[in-house]
Amino acid sequence: MELLPEKQAIIHADLISAVFYLLSGWQEFYSDERDQHGRFPYAASVQHQYGFVAVPVVNYYFDVLKTAIEHVSGQPLRPRRWADGRAWAAFITHDIDNLYSAWKAPAKAALQRRDWLDFARRYWQHLTQKDAWDNLTEVQQTVAEYGAKSTFFFLPEHRKAANGTPNADYQYHRISKSVAALVTAGAEVGLHGSIGTSAHEAQLQRAIGQIPRLAHNAQGLRFHYLNWEPRITPLLVDELTFAYDSTLGFAEHFGFRNSYCLPFQPFIFQRGEVADFLEIPLNVMDATLHHPRYLQLAPEEILPALTPMLQEIERFGGVCTVLWHNENFDPANTRNGPREFRAIMEYLRSHNVAFVNGSDICRSFHHLSSGACKGPSQPETKSF
The missing domain is CATH 3.20.20.370 (Glycoside hydrolase/deacetylase)
Structure with missing residues (x-):
């Protein structure tokens, strides 16, 4: 990533596609590999192939995007806080x-x-x-x-x-x-x-x-x-x-x-x-x-x-x-x-x-009233 003057940033990678591939489970959906219990096996995964199963790669990709957005906008993005x-x-x-x-x-x-x-x-x-x-x-x-x-x-x-x-x-x-x-x-x-x-x-x-x-x-x-x-x-x-x-x-x-x-x-x-x-x-x-x-x-x-x-x-x-x-x-x-x-x-x-x-x-995650984390008695809504 290059942080340039005049609030510009260049990311030399397609992070969005990489995030979608990992987060959507693309590798599992388009694979026929299954173990004796019908599960997608770890041995068939990219996490095993490249040795990053214990590294949250998607979070690192988002961190790159966060850095770029903060540079371009001039505003810091606050991290999520829990209880x-x-x-x-x-x-x-x-x-x-x-x-x-x-x-x-x-x-x-x-x-x-x-x-x-x-x-x-x-x-x-x-x-x-x-x-x-x-x-x-x-x-x-x-x-x-x-x-x-x-x-x-x-x-x-x-x-x-x-x-x-x-x-x-x-x-x-x-x-x-x-x-x-x-x-x-x-x-x-x-x-x-x-x-x-x-x-x-x-x-x-x-x-x-x-x-x-x-x-x-x-x-x-x-x-x-x-x-x-x-x-x-x-x-x-x-x-x-x-x-x-x-x-x-x-x-x-x-x-x-x-x-x-x-x-x-x-x-x-x-x-x-x-x-x-x-x-x-x-x-x-x-x-x-x-x-x-x-x-x-x-x-x-x-x-x-x-x-x-x-x-x-x-x-x-x-x-x-x-x-x-x-x-x-x-x-x-x-x-x-x-x-x-x-x-x-x-x-x-x-x-x-x-x-x-x-x-x-x-x-x-603020989804109780907007889709995700609803119970069946709640109205059908979408949250993206």
């Missing part, structure tokens, strides 16, 4: 897949060792004691210790998908009182769309109806296994008038799937326009950090690995979206468990982050 005037924000979320299965892996291991006494002990504990993953209140209280709010995404489907992929190990109607208690305590509740709902309107509509709190006001959404079919899902989510989605992150690596660290309205290629709902990108998931097919970071490696990405989000006043499953609040997990979660929360709090939930983010 209490803080520079950046964190969105703490939990996908609730399992509540009653903590006993299964150690019991299976006991069987494989032919340790009948240990197996009998674990099975008896399962029958007589609360499961270690039945911990929704403990999760909320842990998050609240840091002055933060929890957003819980619940799966209404407990049956396995047609391809054998598991959904919930619980039936939502049996835990509805526990969910109500979370809401009373200040938590936010959203839909965790089961396998298949990201591509089938009838299935997604039925899932909404199974969670009464969403039936008349479909607010937040994240799809199970981060399923997202770019040729179908954005249109589907928009037509069912969700306020926001928070699915778009790579399962295989932390960072920025659309190379942007702020919420945005996804582009719907079929219409040639942006959606009404807000996408709140997912930046870091517990399973990504230690999983046989993913990063396999040692506990002491997690925060140092994440820190450069967190610094980028802070630099641009973005939102750090964290997904930590309730099962990984189990003290028995010493790899990507409660200790590692607390280290991340300590970092966020010590860097003066604003802890927000999805509704807070919607309000901060």
Whole structure:
């Protein structure tokens, strides 16, 4: 970029096209690459090819435009501020897949060792004691210790998908009182769309109806296994008038799937326009950090690995979206468990982050009355 006299600037690159390519998900829409779960794989992305998954490139492009505009106009552009005037924000979320299965892996291991006494002990504990993953209140209280709010995404489907992929190990109607208690305590509740709902309107509509709190006001959404079919899902989510989605992150690596660290309205290629709902990108998931097919970071490696990405989000006043499953609040997990979660929360709090939930983010983007982040009872309007 050249800043010239007489308030002129020349940018020697087509930044607008580059921004559109990354932010719209062009690479996903026009690619047939999919993994075993039907997802666009990180290995096929430009972020992987050129090694910038943890760098919000679109924000850097916008920063170039900001510098040019300030030079030409002679006026500084003020950065966005979050709650209490803080520079950046964190969105703490939990996908609730399992509540009653903590006993299964150690019991299976006991069987494989032919340790009948240990197996009998674990099975008896399962029958007589609360499961270690039945911990929704403990999760909320842990998050609240840091002055933060929890957003819980619940799966209404407990049956396995047609391809054998598991959904919930619980039936939502049996835990509805526990969910109500979370809401009373200040938590936010959203839909965790089961396998298949990201591509089938009838299935997604039925899932909404199974969670009464969403039936008349479909607010937040994240799809199970981060399923997202770019040729179908954005249109589907928009037509069912969700306020926001928070699915778009790579399962295989932390960072920025659309190379942007702020919420945005996804582009719907079929219409040639942006959606009404807000996408709140997912930046870091517990399973990504230690999983046989993913990063396999040692506990002491997690925060140092994440820190450069967190610094980028802070630099641009973005939102750090964290997904930590309730099962990984189990003290028995010493790899990507409660200790590692607390280290991340300590970092966020010590860097003066604003802890927000999805509704807070919607309000901060001023879309509640102009399109995005509306509920289904509000009038249909567009926001560009």
